[in-house]
Amino acid sequence: MNGHTVPSASSLQASGIQDAKTHLQSNPAIQDLDASKLTITRTTTLRPVPEPDSKEIWSVKACTDHMVMVKWTEDAGWHAPELKPYGPLTIMPTASCLHYATQCFEGMKVYRGYDGKLRLFRPDRNCARLVTSSLRVSLPPFDPVELEKILKAFLAVDGPRWLPKSRPGTFLYLRPAMIGNGEQLGVSPPSEVLLFILAVPWPDLSTSSPPGSPPKPPGLKLLASKDDTRAWPGGFGYTKVGANYGPSFGSQMEGRKRGYDQILWLLNNKQEHEVTEAGASNFFLVWKTREGRTEMVTAPLDSKVILDGVTRRSVLDLAKERLVEGSRYLAGEVGPVDVVERTLTMLEVEEAQREGRLVEAFVSGTAYFITPVSAINFKDEELDIPMGDGTSGHYAALLKQWLGDIMYGNVDHPWG
Amino acid sequence: MNGHTVPSASSLQASGIQDAKTHLQSNPAIQDLDASKLTITRTTTLRPVPEPDSKEIWSVKACTDHMVMVKWTEDAGWHAPELKPYGPLTIMPTASCLHYATQCFEGMKVYRGYDGKLRLFRPDRNCARLVTSSLRVSLPPFDPVELEKILKAFLAVDGPRWLPKSRPGTFLYLRPAMIGNGEQLGVSPPSEVLLFILAVPWPDLSTSSPPGSPPKPPGLKLLASKDDTRAWPGGFGYTKVGANYGPSFGSQMEGRKRGYDQILWLLNNKQEHEVTEAGASNFFLVWKTREGRTEMVTAPLDSKVILDGVTRRSVLDLAKERLVEGSRYLAGEVGPVDVVERTLTMLEVEEAQREGRLVEAFVSGTAYFITPVSAINFKDEELDIPMGDGTSGHYAALLKQWLGDIMYGNVDHPWG
Numbered sequence: 001m002n003g004h005t006v007p008s009a010s011s012l013q014a015s016g017i018q019d020a021k022t023h024l025q026s027n028p029a030i031q032d033l034d035a036s037k038l039t040i041t042r043t044t045t046l047r048p049v050p051e052p053d054s055k056e057i058w059s060v061k062a063c064t065d066h067m068v069m070v071k072w073t074e075d076a077g078w079h080a081p082e083l084k085p086y087g088p089l090t091i092m093p094t095a096s097c098l099h100y101a102t103q104c105f106e107g108m109k110v111y112r113g114y115d116g117k118l119r120l121f122r123p124d125r126n127c128a129r130l131v132t133s134s135l136r137v138s139l140p141p142f143d144p145v146e147l148e149k150i151l152k153a154f155l156a157v158d159g160p161r162w163l164p165k166s167r168p169g170t171f172l173y174l175r176p177a178m179i180g181n182g183e184q185l186g187v188s189p190p191s192e193v194l195l196f197i198l199a200v201p202w203p204d205l206s207t208s209s210p211p212g213s214p215p216k217p218p219g220l221k222l223l224a225s226k227d228d229t230r231a232w233p234g235g236f237g238y239t240k241v242g243a244n245y246g247p248s249f250g251s252q253m254e255g256r257k258r259g260y261d262q263i264l265w266l267l268n269n270k271q272e273h274e275v276t277e278a279g280a281s282n283f284f285l286v287w288k289t290r291e292g293r294t295e296m297v298t299a300p301l302d303s304k305v306i307l308d309g310v311t312r313r314s315v316l317d318l319a320k321e322r323l324v325e326g327s328r329y330l331a332g333e334v335g336p337v338d339v340v341e342r343t344l345t346m347l348e349v350e351e352a353q354r355e356g357r358l359v360e361a362f363v364s365g366t367a368y369f370i371t372p373v374s375a376i377n378f379k380d381e382e383l384d385i386p387m388g389d390g391t392s393g394h395y396a397a398l399l400k401q402w403l404g405d406i407m408y409g410n411v412d413h414p415w416g
Numbered sequence: 417m418n419g420h421t422v423p424s425a426s427s428l429q430a431s432g433i434q435d436a437k438t439h440l441q442s443n444p445a446i447q448d449l450d451a452s453k454l455t456i457t458r459t460t461t462l463r464p465v466p467e468p469d470s471k472e473i474w475s476v477k478a479c480t481d482h483m484v485m486v487k488w489t490e491d492a493g494w495h496a497p498e499l500k501p502y503g504p505l506t507i508m509p510t511a512s513c514l515h516y517a518t519q520c521f522e523g524m525k526v527y528r529g530y531d532g533k534l535r536l537f538r539p540d541r542n543c544a545r546l547v548t549s550s551l552r553v554s555l556p557p558f559d560p561v562e563l564e565k566i567l568k569a570f571l572a573v574d575g576p577r578w579l580p581k582s583r584p585g586t587f588l589y590l591r592p593a594m595i596g597n598g599e600q601l602g603v604s605p606p607s608e609v610l611l612f613i614l615a616v617p618w619p620d621l622s623t624s625s626p627p628g629s630p631p632k633p634p635g636l637k638l639l640a641s642k643d644d645t646r647a648w649p650g651g652f653g654y655t656k657v658g659a660n661y662g663p664s665f666g667s668q669m670e671g672r673k674r675g676y677d678q679i680l681w682l683l684n685n686k687q688e689h690e691v692t693e694a695g696a697s698n699f700f701l702v703w704k705t706r707e708g709r710t711e712m713v714t715a716p717l718d719s720k721v722i723l724d725g726v727t728r729r730s731v732l733d734l735a736k737e738r739l740v741e742g743s744r745y746l747a748g749e750v751g752p753v754d755v756v757e758r759t760l761t762m763l764e765v766e767e768a769q770r771e772g773r774l775v776e777a778f779v780s781g782t783a784y785f786i787t788p789v790s791a792i793n794f795k796d797e798e799l800d801i802p803m804g805d806g807t808s809g810h811y812a813a814l815l816k817q818w819l820g821d822i823m824y825g826n827v828d829h830p831w832g
């Protein structure tokens with residue numbers, strides 16, 4: 001062959017992180033993110049706090065009084081973070097984030113506990129994942145511990161008024177986001193970046209419907225994707241980059257029009273009709289194997305197609321700890337399960353349904369928390385999914401209870 | 417099976433277009449895009465026009481004096497287009513385009529001809545493609561003919577000063593873009609949208625290098641992608657949505673660092689190592705078949721993985737018309753070719769190279785125009801690609817000449 005060997009590069013992402021570190025170490029003018037430099041400018045006009053479950057909350061437009069902004073420039077790195085009154089951004093029409101989707105975000109909640117305390121749920125996971133997402137779209141990394149400190153400083157300012165102690169059991173949604181900024185239209189990584197953090201009153205999608213709309217029957221109805229694919233091996237499905245969302249709205253709207261709550265995203269790769277995610281949540285199935293064991297199955301992370309959900313991971317951890325033979329948590333319908341991360345195809349789900357081996361299914365995520373699934377439409381056939389107590393599967397109900405107790409401080413747990 | 421049949425929906429995209437049309441027809445308050453409503457506000461401070469091939473042009477930051485903005489709202493449709501001084505946008509931090517990549521764009525050029533005229537090249541194609549891209553990320557459609565009229569009105573204002581008659585053979589890059597706007601952070605299509613058009617002095621990537629950088633050897637060196645995949649069947653590779661770009665920057669930078677100009681994007685789906693696109697351009701290969709015929713091959717559009725490039729289509733059209741047996745354009749090294757749109761794998765390219773059957777390769781696109789390829793790195797082996805006259809393949813040179821003549825008005829042609 002008329003060719004010569006070129007040295008192989010390590011994986012792009014690992015090399016990106018290493019480059020960033022080397023860049024930081026080799027150039028003392030390049031600053032890492034530093035929470036201790038946060039400046040605070042308080043608003044002089046407080047915004048109205050919406051009532052729980054009000055129309056304003058369902059519109060998802062009302063942010064809290066303040067926001068955090070941190071600028072990054074190629075020559076200086078991360079500038080001093082600023083907490084300031086919530087308001088519009090000034091962005092050049094050539095900015096990278098508007099053309100090339102150089103953007104990523106996180107979604108997390110802060111909970112007002114029944115003990116009166118404000119709690120984040122495993123924020124270290126979200127902060128670290130934002131770095132992973134950032135690198136996937138060539139935005140700069142940062143020390144995730146500093147972001148966590150900034151989040152807490154922000155909540156110290158807006159938490160007391162927006163999550164009053166008089167309303168235990170409520171939450172705010174936190175949205176850290178990063179966008180490629182600057183003036184350069186060239187097709188390359190941006191030389192200026194903005195990290196910002198918003199806090200937004202958000203409806204509880206796992207239990208309530210918008211005011212005025214008919215009450216929802218329990219359980220989500222899922223429409224399995226046909227023509228559209230959300231993510232693929234070698235893509236970016238494992239990250240919270242903007243690029244995973246806009247292109248999925250068409251299927252989502254089509255599903256809604258046909259009476260389905262979410263799309264069940266399938267991947268047609270080597271395994272046909274592989275089940276990946278539901279809407280923007282992870283998907284879990286509980287079934288009996290032919291050998292009679294009970295399995296809790298969710299898609300694996302290794303092909304980087306699905307999001308490494310914080311709720312997903314917490315469900316797996318709790319199930320592995322508490323849903324085992326001899327556990328004090330087992331009772332009644334809730335027996336021990338084998339927790340398995342593996343590829344699952346719709347052909348297997350169909351077969352299990354036909355053979356009466358389905359136990360239940362549910363989705364997990366920050367927005368939908370733990371929500372049971374009542375049906376899946378696959379190739380225009382609707383498969384009913386059992387819900388043990390009529391409104392939820394028993395495992396979903398138990399996991400939701402356990403996680404809720406940690407989030408709202410009913411029990412003491414290192415994740416809270 | 418415990419299931420019942422649900423009526424099948426037509427393809428999401430076709431149904432989206434139909435919905436939009438029905439929506440427009442059923443509600444007279446919803447306006448389509450209307451170029452006749454354009455208002456013009458001229459700037460009072462003219463911006464400096466950069467010299468051809470200057471540092472300013474290579475920075476790709478300098479826009480012309482004006483821009484066009486058109487707002488769309490869910491309740492009223494398209495508002496009156498405004499031509500106004502170039503300047504920053506005011507965007508709420510919750511805007512859909514910053515979080516969910518609800519954004520798409522077009523890239524096209526306006527040429528100052530040697531006959532003194534300004535010419536767009538097949539603008540109808542770009543305007544129609546923006547509608548396709550827009551629908552793929554749930555942004556609203558519009559009548560593409562109206563967008564073409566607005567582009568021409570914009571050029572009537574900024575063309576004379578930014579592409580002076582004294583500089584025939586130069587061009588400006590036009591960037592129509594659409595972004596999801598408004599205040600709603602909910603994960604659904606935006607209820608407010610902004611279409612804007614910029615005109616940008618852009619370097620000629622097909623012939624020159626940035627000032628001060630070493631002169632580039634002729635021909636692009638391509639690095640075949642390994643871990644990263646640009647697009648997938650059922651994805652959005654066929655559109656110019658932002659989501660196709662940001663996630664590709666990592667591979668692009670890795671390639672640059674290793675001395676390659678662009679990534680040759682491969683797809684590992686059913687066919688292994690399928691060749692799709694090069695960087696943000698389409699890819700063409702000319703080779704001899706084992707039967708001794710000459711073929712010009714490029715990836716097909718049917719799996720919707722590659723962009724339906726305007727230059728790609730023009731190359732195919734010209735080749736099918738002029739590079740056939742008996743054509744008056746054939747001479748010397750340039751014999752007739754069979755023009756084929758079909759799946760091509762790197763294993764076939766490797767084999768043809770080993771057997772000495774490669775004739776040449778080139779990329780086509782608005783930014784790179786027609787640029788020959790000199791080498792492809794596949795799995796750390798560098799394959800040399802012949803360049804017939806030492807600086808370009810004969811077919812690439814001829815096609816570039818033909819297209820340039822149309823763009824700059826050396827010949828009269830319906831595309832100009």
